[in-house]
């Protein structure tokens with residue numbers, strides 16, 4: 307089995323706020339005896355939570371054959387064959403033997419949409435969710451915002467080292483997206499704006515523009531949401547960062563952003579998503 311995949315699943319299970327959020331959402335959503343579908347089941351964390359909250363049966367759908375084989379083993383080791391049916395394959399093509407009351411999934415990337423969760427769930431639910439059934443998450447939003455790093459991150463090349471200049475490093479940095487776990491909250495220079503092919507980030511705070519950040523918020527259930535920003539201890543998703551040449555900006559300036567989504571084959575890689583950014587100065591420009 308691909309060891310990086312195993313490590314990924316390990317990090318996801320160890321991400322306690324993630325697991326707590328799904329636990330709370332499923333406690334609210336799963337009625338006793340409910341039929342649940344776990345889409346992108348991985349190592350079955352959400353399947354097991356759904357059972358804990360009273361699901362009568364869970365259909366666990368997993369595309370990756372090695373992960374599905376591992377999940378099958380977990381089912382056997384826990385004597386869950388009567389309660390869990392594993393289906394290996396793309397959830398978009400899956401047809402369950404009966405309709406589910408609840409569909410649950412966690413296929414969020416660093417930016418949010420890389421694993422195409424919304425479209426996969428829409429296709430899956432059309433065939434497999436009973437009318438009036440529920441989907442967890444209910445929605446997924448990606449937002450972008452302009453930010454000034456302090457010297458923990460991209461901004462570090464600004465601040466020098468023991469009085470020596472290191473700013474030349476910036477010229478060697480490739481223009482491409484990076485992933486970052488914040489140790490402290492950075493200063494946002496604009497409000498967060500939902501992602502679109504073209505958008506505008508209005509600067510509301512003066513500062514030094516270092517980057518645009520991208521992050522997701524999943525609305526799991528009433529009063530339960532999950533986001534990868536601000537970074538929290540144990541968070542398995544880094545925040546997506548588009549580094550910019552450093553520029554001082556002031557309230558009234560704006561960044562015009564064009565989002566370039568990668569070709570389908572690379573869409574799962576957050577670092578293949580691109581921004582074209584231009585600053586316009588002053589109000590009304």
Ligand SMILES: C[S@@+](CC[C@H](N)C(=O)[O-])C[C@H]1O[C@@H](n2cnc3c(N)ncnc32)[C@H](O)[C@@H]1O
Nearest residue numbers: 318346347348351367368369370396397412413
């Ligand atoms: C982020 S992991 C989540 C695993 C597990 N649900 C959890 O919460 O720990 C997403 C899983 O979805 C699977 N997956 C991605 N796209 C899929 C699709 N179209 N159909 C079925 N499984 C898919 C991946 O192989 C991966 O195991």
